[in-house]
Amino acid sequence: MAGGFQAPRVQAGMMATLDFWFDFASTYSYPAMMRIAPLAAEAGVAVLYRPFLLGPIFKAQGWDTSPFNVYEAKGRYMWRDLERLCADLALPFRRPDPFPQNSLLAARVALIGLGDRWGEAFCRAAFRTEFAEGRRIDDTAMIGAVLTDLKLDPAAVLDAAQTDNNKQHLRQQTEEAQRLGIFGAPTFVASDGELFWGNDRLERALQWARDGR
Amino acid sequence: MAGGFQAPRVQAGMMATLDFWFDFASTYSYPAMMRIAPLAAEAGVAVLYRPFLLGPIFKAQGWDTSPFNVYEAKGRYMWRDLERLCADLALPFRRPDPFPQNSLLAARVALIGLGDRWGEAFCRAAFRTEFAEGRRIDDTAMIGAVLTDLKLDPAAVLDAAQTDNNKQHLRQQTEEAQRLGIFGAPTFVASDGELFWGNDRLERALQWARDGR
Numbered sequence: 001m002a003g004g005f006q007a008p009r010v011q012a013g014m015m016a017t018l019d020f021w022f023d024f025a026s027t028y029s030y031p032a033m034m035r036i037a038p039l040a041a042e043a044g045v046a047v048l049y050r051p052f053l054l055g056p057i058f059k060a061q062g063w064d065t066s067p068f069n070v071y072e073a074k075g076r077y078m079w080r081d082l083e084r085l086c087a088d089l090a091l092p093f094r095r096p097d098p099f100p101q102n103s104l105l106a107a108r109v110a111l112i113g114l115g116d117r118w119g120e121a122f123c124r125a126a127f128r129t130e131f132a133e134g135r136r137i138d139d140t141a142m143i144g145a146v147l148t149d150l151k152l153d154p155a156a157v158l159d160a161a162q163t164d165n166n167k168q169h170l171r172q173q174t175e176e177a178q179r180l181g182i183f184g185a186p187t188f189v190a191s192d193g194e195l196f197w198g199n200d201r202l203e204r205a206l207q208w209a210r211d212g213r
Numbered sequence: 214m215a216g217g218f219q220a221p222r223v224q225a226g227m228m229a230t231l232d233f234w235f236d237f238a239s240t241y242s243y244p245a246m247m248r249i250a251p252l253a254a255e256a257g258v259a260v261l262y263r264p265f266l267l268g269p270i271f272k273a274q275g276w277d278t279s280p281f282n283v284y285e286a287k288g289r290y291m292w293r294d295l296e297r298l299c300a301d302l303a304l305p306f307r308r309p310d311p312f313p314q315n316s317l318l319a320a321r322v323a324l325i326g327l328g329d330r331w332g333e334a335f336c337r338a339a340f341r342t343e344f345a346e347g348r349r350i351d352d353t354a355m356i357g358a359v360l361t362d363l364k365l366d367p368a369a370v371l372d373a374a375q376t377d378n379n380k381q382h383l384r385q386q387t388e389e390a391q392r393l394g395i396f397g398a399p400t401f402v403a404s405d406g407e408l409f410w411g412n413d414r415l416e417r418a419l420q421w422a423r424d425g426r
Binding site: 061071073074076077080081084088181182183184195196197198200201204 | 274284286287289290293294297301394395396397408409410413414417
């Protein structure tokens with residue numbers, strides 16, 4: 001097939017996409033979440049928001065908490081690096097306690113919102129609550145307050161989030177993340193399967209999604 | 214002392230410095246080694262080359278090999294990411310086998326060279342041998358060939374590298390790295406102790422070394 005026809009990576013008229021995999025407990029997912037929408041718009045790439053849980057993936061690697069807690073020197077560095085990074089980006093930053101936060105409820109609620117029109121706004125608000133205000137995201141009162149701010153009915157959303165269907169949806173997302181070889185967050189996956197790990201790779205991932213290389 | 218005199222971080226007339234900590238076995242130390250000299254010259258920062266051994270530091274974290282071998286998905290990703298990164302930088306790349314290479318001999322030889330005028334050139338040549346040509350750096354014949362290319366007398370240098378004094382020097386470097394909180398490579402440390410981990414942080418570290426923030 002030398003010299004044969006090569007299909008373009010993105011069909012004419014179709015917008016390039018990038019899957020954005022994140023866990024609400026993940027520290028570097030915070031700057032990624034705050035940066036991705038304008039950068040993707042500029043690159044002409046549509047973002048698919050994919051919340052998942054790192055817990056089962058870490059467990060498979062032998063950790064029962066964040067590796068930043070398991071490895072002390074690395075953890076100490078991460079907090080300083082994140083603080084520096086947020087300062088450079090003019091993002092408010094406050095370390096949440098305890099760390100990591102239990103992100104199960106936020107992830108379930110996000111899935112409901114991403115099936116509606118308020119998913120992105122909820123994701124940003126939840127990350128702000130956790131990493132700009134240093135508040136917990138594991139209780140229904142706090143998530144309810146975030147939903148109320150978004151002019152939503154907290155009780156109705158929380159009910160929808162806790163259905164068996166939605167719980168199963170989140171489990172499937174996490175299983176898909178594992179199948180894709182995801183081992184941390186944030187991770188960006190282009191439509192051809194190319195995988196980029198870390199907030200530092202966001203720009204490169206958008207370029208790949210747009211250009212196919 | 215409100216409004217009092219604030220001493221500049223770098224004394225007038227003194228060049229800002231950045232310590233560059235690396236292990237010859239470390240994959241991301243390769244692009245960092247190839248990038249640092251021109252970037253530092255541009256920033257007006259003098260680089261102190263600090264070879265050390267990650268082995269004892271990894272051992273203290275419970276690993277008896279590279280974490281990229283311990284954690285399979287992360288390792289698979291790292292090789293792809295490094296390949297992509299080298300392509301972006303137009304750096305030749307070939308995966309060395311076995312990985313990680315035993316970097317003890319190269320580190321000892323580098324210390325001799327860094328006390329003389331050929332240290333930097335040796336460091337770059339050793340990283341090229343390992344990651345551009347995919348060859349071993351743990352045997353005296355190969356390191357000897359690198360030294361011969363640099364117009365040095367391999368036998369004399371290898372003798373100096375294996376003295377008790379020089380072995381002790383390398384042990385002290387590794388102990389200092391541990392004291393500084395270094396847990397991986399490459400790591401950059403500014404004169405005020407600010408620490409930056411990873412090839413991705415090289416530009417930011419140089420900026421910090423120059424501006425003190």
